[in-house]
Amino acid sequence: MEDFDSALDRFKKVFDNTKLIAQPKINNILIVLDETEDRENFIFDFVQRLNDRLTGKVSFMFLLAVRSYFMEAERSNIKVKTLSELLERVKTRFLGDADLFDVIFFPDQEKTPYERISEIIERRKVDLVIIPVPFTSGFVEEEQQSKSSLGVTIDKVIEKVVLDQKIPILLVRKDFGDSLKHISILVRETTFRQDILGWIITFSDENALINLYPADLPRKELIKLNLLVEIILENLKELSSPINIEIKPGEYSLNYFCSQEIIESNSLIIFQILRESQEDSKTIISALCNQLNNTLILPQEQNRK
Amino acid sequence: MSTFASILIPIIFVITLLLLIFERTHKTLAAMFGAGLSLLLAISPGSGVDGNAIIPDIEHLLEIVEVDLLLIIIGITLMVAVARNTGIFDYIAIVILKKSGSNPYTLLIALSLLTMLFSAFLDAYMAILLVGSVTLVGCEALEINPKPYIIAEAIFGNLGGTMTRIASPPNLIIGGHFDIDFITFLLLTAPFVLISSIITLFLWSRLFRNEFDKGISKSNYKEVLLIDENAVIRDPRGFKIAAIVLIITIIGFAISSFLPLHLELGYIAMAGGFLMVGLVGEDVEHALEKVEWPIVFFLIGLLIIVGIAERLELLELLAAPIEVLINTNQLGGIIGLTWINALASAVLDNVPVASIMTSIMDTLIEHNQELSFNSLLVAVVIGTNLGGNITPIGSASTVQAISILKRSEKPEERVSFIEFMKLGSFVTFFQLVLGSLYLLLFWLLKI
Numbered sequence: 081m082e083d084f085d086s087a088l089d090r091f092k093k094v095f096d097n098t099k100l101i102a103q104p105k106i107n108n109i110l111i112v113l114d115e116t117e118d119r120e121n122f123i124f125d126f127v128q129r130l131n132d133r134l135t136g137k138v139s140f141m142f143l144l145a146v147r148s149y150f151m152e153a154e155r156s157n158i159k160v161k162t163l164s165e166l167l168e169r170v171k172t173r174f175l176g177d178a179d180l181f182d183v184i185f186f187p188d189q190e191k192t193p194y195e196r197i198s199e200i201i202e203r204r205k206v207d208l209v210i211i212p213v214p215f216t217s218g219f220v221e222e223e224q225q226s227k228s229s230l231g232v233t234i235d236k237v238i239e240k241v242v243l244d245q246k247i248p249i250l251l252v253r254k255d256f257g258d259s260l261k262h263i264s265i266l267v268r269e270t271t272f273r274q275d276i277l278g279w280i281i282t283f284s285d286e287n288a289l290i291n292l293y294p295a296d297l298p299r300k301e302l303i304k305l306n307l308l309v310e311i312i313l314e315n316l317k318e319l320s321s322p323i324n325i326e327i328k329p330g331e332y333s334l335n336y337f338c339s340q341e342i343i344e345s346n347s348l349i350i351f352q353i354l355r356e357s358q359e360d361s362k363t364i365i366s367a368l369c370n371q372l373n374n375t376l377i378l379p380q381e382q383n384r385k
Numbered sequence: 386m387s388t389f390a391s392i393l394i395p396i397i398f399v400i401t402l403l404l405l406i407f408e409r410t411h412k413t414l415a416a417m418f419g420a421g422l423s424l425l426l427a428i429s430p431g432s433g434v435d436g437n438a439i440i441p442d443i444e445h446l447l448e449i450v451e452v453d454l455l456l457i458i459i460g461i462t463l464m465v466a467v468a469r470n471t472g473i474f475d476y477i478a479i480v481i482l483k484k485s486g487s488n489p490y491t492l493l494i495a496l497s498l499l500t501m502l503f504s505a506f507l508d509a510y511m512a513i514l515l516v517g518s519v520t521l522v523g524c525e526a527l528e529i530n531p532k533p534y535i536i537a538e539a540i541f542g543n544l545g546g547t548m549t550r551i552a553s554p555p556n557l558i559i560g561g562h563f564d565i566d567f568i569t570f571l572l573l574t575a576p577f578v579l580i581s582s583i584i585t586l587f588l589w590s591r592l593f594r595n596e597f598d599k600g601i602s603k604s605n606y607k608e609v610l611l612i613d614e615n616a617v618i619r620d621p622r623g624f625k626i627a628a629i630v631l632i633i634t635i636i637g638f639a640i641s642s643f644l645p646l647h648l649e650l651g652y653i654a655m656a657g658g659f660l661m662v663g664l665v666g667e668d669v670e671h672a673l674e675k676v677e678w679p680i681v682f683f684l685i686g687l688l689i690i691v692g693i694a695e696r697l698e699l700l701e702l703l704a705a706p707i708e709v710l711i712n713t714n715q716l717g718g719i720i721g722l723t724w725i726n727a728l729a730s731a732v733l734d735n736v737p738v739a740s741i742m743t744s745i746m747d748t749l750i751e752h753n754q755e756l757s758f759n760s761l762l763v764a765v766v767i768g769t770n771l772g773g774n775i776t777p778i779g780s781a782s783t784v785q786a787i788s789i790l791k792r793s794e795k796p797e798e799r800v801s802f803i804e805f806m807k808l809g810s811f812v813t814f815f816q817l818v819l820g821s822l823y824l825l826l827f828w829l830l831k832i
């Protein structure tokens with residue numbers, strides 16, 4: 081029966097990899113904070129949203145990623161509140177949820193924000209990194225956006241964390257609204273992430289409109305995409321989630337998708353970064369520079385080629 | 386004049402058969418041990434009744450062992466093992482599941498026929514193992530009971546085993562002994578197998594009507610449609626090579642019947658197996674591990690024991706009552722032989738049954754020149770292959786099916802010994818009735 085077991089395992093793996101799951105596997109979330117004054121609402125909104133929508137124990141880690149720029153911040157007369165003060169205030173808004181804040185990490189003045197993010201990822205299992213955009217713009221030269229850079233921290237996070245470490249990142253505009261009404265997803269391959277349904281449920285609000293933009297997909301794959309939408313709609317119906325999903329006709333490139341989509345504070349764009357495409361991260365970075373959207377970048381799943 | 390060997394060899398023969406019947410030890414061990422002792426006695430000078438050795442030289446031994454048969458098994462199992470590693474069979478199984486999974490009836494037909502074809506042209510063990518595992522996972526995804534499908538696959542595995550000369554060890558023994566070519570064998574048995582498949586599917590759909598009428602949820606089927614069959618391809622280059630080599634080998638089996646030179650199937654199977662290993666680039670040691678060596682050595686042992694017993698004319702004793710039956714009524718005798726074989730194969734391993742029956746066929750043909758060889762052959766092939774469906778222990782396919790279903794935690798998905806016997810004997814009864822009518826047709830058409 082050893083042969084049978086291995087055949088069974090092989091098929092199970094293939095079937096399991098396709099099965100849509102209603103919740104992404106997120107337990108540990110790293111929220112990176114910059115010098116923005118209104119960090120308290122930013123944290124509160126996200127912690128509340130994710131804590132409400134994700135079942136199971138969700139831990140939040142916070143990185144105040146401006147410490148190394150204190151001197152510059154002080155020189156620029158920007159008041160940087162300490163993380164502990166901030167978290168105390170947020171905690172009081174989550175009465176009884178003391179466990180929510182599992183890790184509090186204070187960076188020293190020696191290292192850059194990216195080095196600190198890497199350190200946390202190495203030490204702790206992180207399932208999602210949330211970073212505000214634009215990140216620390218305004219007073220730190222190297223974090224300023226240009227035509228080919230979203231700032232050194234976000235550039236490196238896209239290249240190293242999403243592409244290499246395969247951890248999703250969520251780039252959030254600082255004027256992020258308290259609800260998401262419009263999600264646009266670029267479908268670059270229909271062997272899409274099986275947790276896409278989960279991501280939609282996690283981030284969209286009632287009556288949200290989800291648009292799927294097919295990339296250059298062969299006809300067979302487009303049929304699969306239609307099927308995927310039908311399944312997602314049936315699942316949403318079962319979950320009583322009033323969400324609308326549409327497939328946009330046409331073919332959309334990553335560059336077009338990232339840079340042309342209408343930007344609103346209550347919209348989100350989602351796409352996958354493809355491992356085999358060496359230029360992917362550069363395209364993403366340069367396209368996102370043009371329009372700062374709320375953006376969720378998903379890595380290719382581990383089990384994909 | 387009795388010799389020491391002619392007294393001892395029948396005792397060894399009977400003990401070996403008893404060991405095989407009661408499965409007190411591994412069948413290969415029993416066959417090899419029995420063969421070793423018999424051979425030791427048979428090569429002794431003066432061991433035969435005529436004063437010579439029963440097996441005087443290596444040529445006589447090779448004649449008994451039927452090297453072509455062994456080459457077919459080694460070649461095919463080698464070829465299938467290497468091809469399997471590329472993911473080609475997994476790919477076919479998933480495509481079939483996706484194409485047919487919208488409806489329980491089409492799913493039953495597709496999975497059963499796939500098992501039958503894999504079993505007929507490749508390897509029965511691999512057929513149930515592979516189709517069984519995709520069925521189990523597929524039924525879980527479709528949220529349906531796998532029991533009717535898995536048991537049907539076991540039955541169709543044996544039905545496929547009836548169809549070609551290379552499909553099962555009994556066919557290899559019988560076909561090899563009488564040197565029947567691939568196409569002739571196929572033409573004699575395939576019409577029966579096809580008609581029998583249709584009737585079996587009809588019966589099965591009635592037997593499990595309640596289960597099948599529950600249908601399949603559209604949303605579950607859609608999820609199955611999303612499965613990427615390409616994900617099971619482990620070696621894309623090897624996949625293409627495997628497909629080509631498999632097709633060429635099967636075509637080779639077929640055209641060998643028409644070639645002016647006499648090309649044994651064993652050569653073609655070995656060529657296919659070696660080509661597969663060489664072209665796919667499989668690790669040789671790993672590939673050789675996958676050859677079904679236990680069945681190869683079991684057959685070597687068994688053929689030696691039965692061959693020596695035949696030379697001592699021991700099997701004429703077994704042939705005598707069958708001969709009486711056939712002499713009384715030729716058609717009735719041949720039909721009776723089908724049922725006798727089926728019952729014997731239900732409780733015994735069908736390989737020794739086929740081996741002994743081959744020797745009995747020799748005697749029957751020798752003593753009765755008017756006897757239709759084709760009818761005799763079809764009767765024995767149908768009986769030995771389909772008898773395995775009567776009990777859960779009747780064949781490797783049924784044993785495998787039971788053990789697959791045992792894994793389920795849901796009692797309604799398991800099958801008990803008695804339940805299997807009821808289902809198996811019911812279907813086999815109809816198959817044997819059909820086989821009898823088929824033989825009647827042979828008799829009427831003087832085939």
